[in-house]
Amino acid sequence: MSLLNPPFPFPRRHQAPQLTLAWDLFFFGLVVLLLLVAAGLEFISVPPAAFWLWVIAGVLALVMTQLSAFAEHGSAYLVPLLTWIIAAALLIAVGQAPLILALIPLHLVWLAARTVAQLTLQRRSPPLKLGFLDPPTPELSEALHTQRIQPVMVSSRDPSSLRGLDGLVVRNEPSGQLHHRVLEHAQLMKLSIIPERLLTEDLTGRVSLQAVDQNWVTQAAFQPTYLFWKRGLDVLFTLLAAPVLLPLMALVALVVYFNSGRPILFWQQRVGQDGKPFQLVKFRTMTRDSERAGPAFAKQGDMRITPVGAFLRKFRLDELPQFWNVLRGDMSIIGPRPEQLAFTVEFEESIPMYTSRHWVRPGITGWAQVNQGYTDSAAQITEKLEYDFYYVKHCSAPLDLKIVWKTVLTILTGFGSR
Secondary structure, three states: OOOOOOOOOOOHHHHOOOOOHHHHHHHHHHHHHHHHHHHHOOOOOOOHHHHHHHHHHHHHHHHHHOOHHHHOOOOOOHHHHHHHHHHHHHHHHOOOOHHHHHOHHHHHHHHHHHHHHHHHHHHHOOOEEEEEOOOOOHHHHHHHHOOOEEEEEOOOOOHHHHOOOOEEEEOOOOOOHHHHHHHHHHHHOOOEEEEHHHHHHHHHOOOOHHHOOOOOOOOOOOOOOHHHHHHHHHHHHHHHHHHHHHHHHHHHHHHHHHHHOOOOEEEEEEEOHHHOEEEEEEEOOEOOOOOOOOOOOOOOOOOOEOHHHHHHHHOOHHHOOHHHHHHHOOOEEEOOOOOEHHHHHHHHHHOOOHHHHHHOOOEEEOHHHHHOOOOOOHHHHHHHHHHHHHHHHHOOHHHHHHHHHHHHHHHHHOOOOO
16 A cells, blocks of 8 residues: 555644534524524514524534534634525525524624634644655745644654654655655654645645646546535525525616616626536626627726726626526536636647536636636636636535635625726
């Protein structure tokens, strides 16, 4: 067996210690008490049935975050956000949609308190000590500085230098007897042996294009059952959110019409799951002849974008009609952004395994959008694809929830707009 496949995998929780279930129950109890006080003082009107639905949502969120898949991606935002999402679905289903917005301040207080506790825990915990047999790459060195990780150089001639470490980072398979000896000592000491490539991927949230080859992940192995459930959740959320989405889209449509006339909607062929083309729809944010010279990426200060279009793009309001694509099955709410056919053909010829990006449905929002924003250069396109490959490889409910939270922050701040 390869020494790079250790029996003690590198645990993400060592990188960022998480609050225990006891703390989560404590915060949940405080929030329940705060909601009861607010209702008693008539700051907020909460019918008994709605209150118990909210409590059920909180309990479900606590149970879900204790599952291994969620626990490995634990973060301060997860419990409050998941509670609000479940509660929103339940409240819309029973006709109590207005209460969803009224609960937002309560959840923000919950989120703030849990974030403070999380940061306090992380600052009091000792940094993770990782040993390196080779100096880390510049990309990894930059990522280590943003984390509570202390790199320690290890001598291959002195196995005792492994003492006090939480893990050993190696670049390649052992190339000599000394490296092999150090790795064996690390296994005897029950240290996690971490391939440098995987550590870089974990810290940056990107998969290097050099690592994407025929052995990266096969389509036969990539059949997560989560994709089936994700499709159902996409449809359910879109239908439940329709009473809010439709009036908002009507308002945006009127603004576009009075600002730049018809057409209000912009249709464009994009490439979807399994490489199938479809017609993506969005509110028009550019001049009518914006693609007269052919497809092109939107750049900072692009003259084709109308003044109102710039505002819509900044806060992603132009993407709202794509919920129609979600209902049709062309797209998901979360996934890689669908590319234009001309760009897809070019990328398939120049980037190995590019088609694996199409194993999942494209999304309205996604991992690349919340981490990078729009792209307008070859270097940014490469970085975007690395984020997309990371999403394909790690596609899961916890990662989607993280994207939801980052999307909220993106909308509020206008991050990465063009």
